[in-house]
Amino acid sequence: MKAITYRAFGAASEVLQLEDLPAPQPQAGEVLVDMVFSGVNPSDVKTRTRGQPGLKGFPWELIIPHSDGSGVISAVGDGVSEDRIGERVWIWNGQFRRSCGTAAQKMALPSEQAVALPDGVSLEVGAVLGIPGLTACFAVFGKGEVQGKTVLVQGGAGTVGILAVQLAKWGGARVIATCGTTGRERVIAAGADAVLDYRAPDLAAQIIAANDGVLVDLVIEVEFGSNIDTDAQVVAENGRIAAYGSAQEMNPSFPFLPLLFKAVTVEIILVYLLTPDERQATIQRLHTALKAGALTCDIQKVYKITEACAAHEAVEAGARQGAVLIQTGVLASS
Known part of the structure; x- marks a missing residue:
């Protein structure tokens, strides 16, 4: 062969x-x-x-x-x-x-x-479906339903990000995404309710404004080290940050105090190491979304x-x- x-x-x-x-x-x-x-x-x-x-x-x-x-x-x-x-x-x-x-x-x-x-x-x-699909699906649904919640997808035009936008929208969430200018139309087409330029100096304020002044429930994060300060500002009390990447800054400074006083859960996702139960549930959810025509x-x-x-x-x-x-x-x- x-x-x-x-x-x-x-x-x-x-x-x-x-x-x-x-x-x-x-x-x-x-x-x-x-x-x-x-x-x-x-x-x-x-x-x-x-x-x-x-x-x-x-x-x-x-x-x-x-x-x-x-x-x-x-x-x-x-x-x-x-x-x-x-x-x-x-x-x-x-x-x-x-x-x-x-x-x-x-x-x-x-x-x-x-x-x-x-x-x-x-x-x-x-x-x-292996790495991008399972990562996006677990990031969105790994800790429960998102119906009625707000999900921020950092890097919404990426291979994982655009799947996460679609899955979160299908799951009933309000979806805010960040990306560069070249990816904006793709992310809008994927179903995001608001798409913001990740380079904006007042990005945190724009995210909160896009959610009618309310903090977001879940952040799906492609660049944890670069974005954690923004995430800490916009995530709600008892919210969750699901991070699957940090290529630009592998040794980030961690804003512990702001996250502590919101009781934020920071979850590092490595899709290779999902437990058998997590993987099976994520596969089933991914297949359901595909059968429903909710995922491109x-x-x-x-x-x-x-x-x-x-x-x-x-x-x-x-x-x-x-x-x-x-x-x-x-x-x-x-």
Whole structure:
């Protein structure tokens, strides 16, 4: 089979290559997936340059990257029903703490990590559900319903952010989002009630004004370190800040006193480590939203398997208008 690999950490142009490798075989409890799409996320880029936290050095002979993807089950190992053969699936945690991810024509992994796609949901969308979809859904609903509440989505034009806007609106929340000027129309189309420029010097005041002078119940945060002072000003008493990123400032100053006297819950989300119950509930909620037509997953570009370097560089460049996918196999009916 053909697979994208790297054998050392480094720049995409220096380490990514396309190799012919033996196809894996499903072991007990596993399924073999004929991959069609592989999703490229910022975490895949970081893993390629520095590895995964908790793993020292280059831990394997080679790495097939990417945690997200979609395809069709073609074989099963012992203990897995043969009824799963032919099932269209999406993948979560594909390359988390293991060497072989979704950027290959075939992938063997535990059966529970290949989730059946709802009818009518395309394989392209399936390749976006792992990290972006689960992160957005858990950030919005992980601690309960948002009906009648106000949700602030910082970075509403990002891949996770725009899904969070849609999910929060579907859940019955008033949604305020921040983004740059180029993403404004997309965020409005996603359903945000108010869209503000994240660079505004009086952003906190604008957020509160957009909520009729009332503080917000939930903040979904893409840049915790850069935005925590603003978040502390706008979050309500007993509110929650759900942070899934802080790339610009990894060692933030924490305004403890303002948060203390509002009894704010600050939650750091790492979607790889959801508990089984959390993950199952989030998958079910995500599927319900998809079946209801409440969720559109924007795809910026689908690259060929020979264009892996360009796909990684597109993610590194930022300011995307949707997810970046690599087509690794034959497009099955979706």
